[in-house]
Amino acid sequence: MKKTLTLREKYLLDKRNQKIKILAIQIAVLVIFFGLWELLAQTEVIDSFVTSCPSRMIKTLKLLVRQDLFRHVGITLLECICGFVIATVLGTAIAVLLWWSKTLRRVLEPYIVVLNSLPKIALGPVIIIWMGAGYQAIIMMTVLICIIVTIMSVLAGFLECDEDKILLMRSMGANKFQILWKLILPSSLPNLISVLKINVGLSWVGVIMGEYLVSSAGLGYLIIYGGQVFKLDLVMTSTLILCLLAALMYLSVAAVERHLKRTR
Amino acid sequence: MEILKIENVSLRYQTDEAETEALRDVNLTIDEGEFVAIIGPSGCGKTTILTLISGLMKPTAGTIYLDGKVIDKPVGDIGYMLQRDHLFAWRTILSNALLGLELQKKKTPETIEYTTALIDKYGLGDFKKAYPRQLSGGMRQRAALIRTLAYRPKILLLDEPFSALDYQTRLSVCDDVHNIIKSEKKTALLVTHDISEAISLADRIIVLSARPATVKSVYTPQIEGTPLRRREHESFSRWFDVIYKDVST
Numbered sequence: 001m002k003k004t005l006t007l008r009e010k011y012l013l014d015k016r017n018q019k020i021k022i023l024a025i026q027i028a029v030l031v032i033f034f035g036l037w038e039l040l041a042q043t044e045v046i047d048s049f050v051t052s053c054p055s056r057m058i059k060t061l062k063l064l065v066r067q068d069l070f071r072h073v074g075i076t077l078l079e080c081i082c083g084f085v086i087a088t089v090l091g092t093a094i095a096v097l098l099w100w101s102k103t104l105r106r107v108l109e110p111y112i113v114v115l116n117s118l119p120k121i122a123l124g125p126v127i128i129i130w131m132g133a134g135y136q137a138i139i140m141m142t143v144l145i146c147i148i149v150t151i152m153s154v155l156a157g158f159l160e161c162d163e164d165k166i167l168l169m170r171s172m173g174a175n176k177f178q179i180l181w182k183l184i185l186p187s188s189l190p191n192l193i194s195v196l197k198i199n200v201g202l203s204w205v206g207v208i209m210g211e212y213l214v215s216s217a218g219l220g221y222l223i224i225y226g227g228q229v230f231k232l233d234l235v236m237t238s239t240l241i242l243c244l245l246a247a248l249m250y251l252s253v254a255a256v257e258r259h260l261k262r263t264r
Numbered sequence: 265m266e267i268l269k270i271e272n273v274s275l276r277y278q279t280d281e282a283e284t285e286a287l288r289d290v291n292l293t294i295d296e297g298e299f300v301a302i303i304g305p306s307g308c309g310k311t312t313i314l315t316l317i318s319g320l321m322k323p324t325a326g327t328i329y330l331d332g333k334v335i336d337k338p339v340g341d342i343g344y345m346l347q348r349d350h351l352f353a354w355r356t357i358l359s360n361a362l363l364g365l366e367l368q369k370k371k372t373p374e375t376i377e378y379t380t381a382l383i384d385k386y387g388l389g390d391f392k393k394a395y396p397r398q399l400s401g402g403m404r405q406r407a408a409l410i411r412t413l414a415y416r417p418k419i420l421l422l423d424e425p426f427s428a429l430d431y432q433t434r435l436s437v438c439d440d441v442h443n444i445i446k447s448e449k450k451t452a453l454l455v456t457h458d459i460s461e462a463i464s465l466a467d468r469i470i471v472l473s474a475r476p477a478t479v480k481s482v483y484t485p486q487i488e489g490t491p492l493r494r495r496e497h498e499s500f501s502r503w504f505d506v507i508y509k510d511v512s513t
Contacts (some may be wrong), residue, residue, distance in 0.1 A: 165350050171318045172364040172415065173340025182367070186354045 052236040060233040069241075076207055076218040077245060079135055083142025084203040088196065090143070091150025096180065098151070099158040112148060120144045120206075124213045133214040141213070142206030146199045153198070157191030158184050193257045200253055204246050219245075267451050268294040268317065268419055273326035274476075275312060286312050287323070288476035294419070294451060299442075301454040301462035303511060304472030304480075310455040312477075314421045317453070318342050331418050340368050343412030343420045347428045349404040351396035357407050358383065358392040364415035379414040386410060386444055402433045406440055413448060420445065420452040426461065438465065438491045459511065463503050464491035471510050481510055 005013065034054045040046045041053030048056060061069075098105040123144060131137040161184055169179050211220025219238050226234030270292040276285050286309040294300050302310050315321045317328055319338040328335045330342070343364075351360045361379050365371045383392055386406055388399075396404055405425065412420060425441065426434045442465055445452050456462055462469050463485055473480040485503045487494045494500060 162350070164346055164348065165352075167320065168344055168346065168350050169363075169367065170320055170338050171340075171342060171344040171421075172367050173338055174367045178367050182363070183352070186352070189354070 050232060052232040056233045057237045057240065060237045064234075064237065072218055072222055072238075073241065073245070075135070076211065076220065076242075079138045079210070079218065080142065080203050080207040080245075080249070083139045083146065083206055084199055086139065087143045087146030087150055087203065088199055091147045091195075092154050092192070094147075094151050095154035095158060098155050099180070099184065100176065105155075112151065116148045116152060121209055121213075124209075128214055135215075137214050138207060138210030138218075141210035142203050145206035145209070146202045149202060150195055150199060153195050154188070154192065157188035157195075160191075161187055189260065193253070193260065196253050196256075197250065200246070200249050204242070204249075208242070265296045266293050267296045267331055268292075268453070269329040270313070270317075271327045271329070273313075273316065273323045273328060275309070275316065275321075276324045285476040287316075288478045290326070290478055292470065292479060294453060296451055297449050298468065299445065299452045299454070299466050300468045300470060301456060301466035302470045302472060303456055303459060303462050303507070304477060305474045305511060306457055308472050308475050309477040310457075310472060311423055314344070314423055314453070314455055317419070317421060318344060340364065340415065341418045343415070343417035345405075345408055345412055345420065345422045345425045347424050349396070349401075349408035351404055351407055351411070353396055356393050356395060357388060357399070360396065360407060361411045361414050363411055368415055370415060375414070379410070382410045382413055383407075386440070400433075401429050402437045402440070405429065405437050406444075409441055409444055413444070413450070418451070420450050422452060422454040422456075424456050424458075425454075427456075427458070435492060441465075442491050459504055459507050460495065460500075461491075463487070463500060463507070464494045469507065471507065483507060 037051075038054045041048040041051065041055075064072075098108065120141065124141065127137045127140050127144075131140050165183055165187075166179060169183055174182070207218075208220040208223075211218045212224050215221040215224075219242050222238040223235050223242075226232065226238065270290055273287055273290045274285075275287040276283055278284075290313065292300075302313065304310055312321070316323055317330070317335065319335045319342075322336055351357075352363070355363070358380065361383060362371060362376065365375050365379070380392070383389060388403060388407055388410070391399060391403070391407075396407070399407065408425075422441075426438055429437055438461065454462065454465060467484065469483040469485065471480045471483070472478065483503070483506070485499070487497045487499060487503070489497070
């Protein structure tokens with residue numbers, strides 16, 4: 001027997017179907033992309049020596065797992081997280097200082113603008129000489145790439161705070177520290193989260209750039225090495241792993257965001 | 265008893281473009297428990313007077329005394345109520361109401377109980393643990409008033425506290441606020457551009473001149489009752505006409 005749906009049920013059902021449809025298409029795109037890649041390589045329409053192909057990538061992956069994939073992934077991940085955390089914490093702290101002192105803010109403004117437009121990769125040689133050709137240099141590169149944007153967006157968020165709310169706090173006798181702790185920081189939490197999201201992306205840029213410059217291990221190293229010895233299988237496989245890691249890190253920040261939204 | 269005294273206060277403020285004379289020789293005293301309204305043409309510096317009383321700005325000349333003491337910096341003796349409620353979205357209603365006490369480090373079991381009692385008394389008891397977004401505009405403004413009452417300020421400064429509400433809500437919140445202020449025996453100074461609001465709320469109405477503002481005239485309508493009752497009083501429109509003519513000339 002067919003039950004007639006109420007308008008509400010029909011709306012919800014439509015909405016769910018829509019969601020399933022989108023997801024199905026998304027998966028299909030992925031499958032078609034890799035399927036086509038494999039097919040074109042098998043039929044030798046494209047040269048898999050130059051383009052690699054999914055089956056060769058799986059073979060490479062198996063080989064890498066038996067060798068030292070996890071060491072490379074671990075090193076890159078650690079460098080990335082270190083850079084991300086240092087840049088976010090330090091950048092936020094500097095933003096607090098700049099919020100606190102209007103004079104400091106006005107003095108440093110042109111320097112920050114210039115540093116922001118400077119391509120940080122140009123500092124590569126200096127970093128290597130100062131920090132040594134090791135993981136410190138890579139973390140430094142990551143921090144440099146993330147920190148300026150962090151300072152600028154966190155500060156912008158602080159300064160966006162409603163003047164009337166500050167007036168209200170001051171009229172109640174609040175000191176500057178209380179205004180910061182009880183008003184500015186909690187009210188710019190959504191902004192801080194979006195800065196985290198930006199930094200996830202940027203810290204990967206920093207780490208891979210750093211590894212391109214100096215490294216003897218890590219995913220960036222594998223990609224560069226693979227390129228140099230013309231092993232495209234290695235390059236493609238490492239790139240794909242990088243994609244997955246970046247997505248995972250982004251998703252965890254998004255999960256933190258959802259959690260915070262629920263508790264507020 | 266005199267609680268607030270503004271003595272020969274003048275204020276000039278500087279911007280890059282020019283120097284502006286906002287207030288000139290303003291004199292005003294308010295007695296304890298009195299409800300005074302200040303009205304005047306827009307941009308005449310009504311809000312500036314409140315900023316001066318709260319100590320957030322210093323007058324160029326003259327002195328302001330609150331309860332006998334000279335005001336020259338914010339000390340938390342005044343309760344400010346603004347156009348918007350400015351409740352903090354990340355705090356519950358109770359926690360919002362306790363903000364002033366928290367800032368002044370006066371959060372004790374006794375003051376918390378007092379605040380809770382205020383919330384219960386004025387009909388927000390069920391919403392103590394709710395967040396501001398769950399409340400209607402009128403309730404939020406009531407919560408904002410309780411937040412200022414919680415730390416027992418000596419005077420309440422109301423800066424057009426109803427103008428962001430729709431007309432229906434405005435009338436009822438006006439009644440609410442008047443009732444709360446009167447039953448807590450608080451002194452209040454209201455700044456508004458709405459003449460009927462001033463007549464319906466205040467015991468005394470002060471009309472300011474255009475900039476540089478100075479006290480132009482003082483009215484004591486002596487209509488009794490709640491704001492809504494006052495609006496229905498036969499002399500209400502007469503007072504409105506008189507003050508309207510005064511403000512616009």
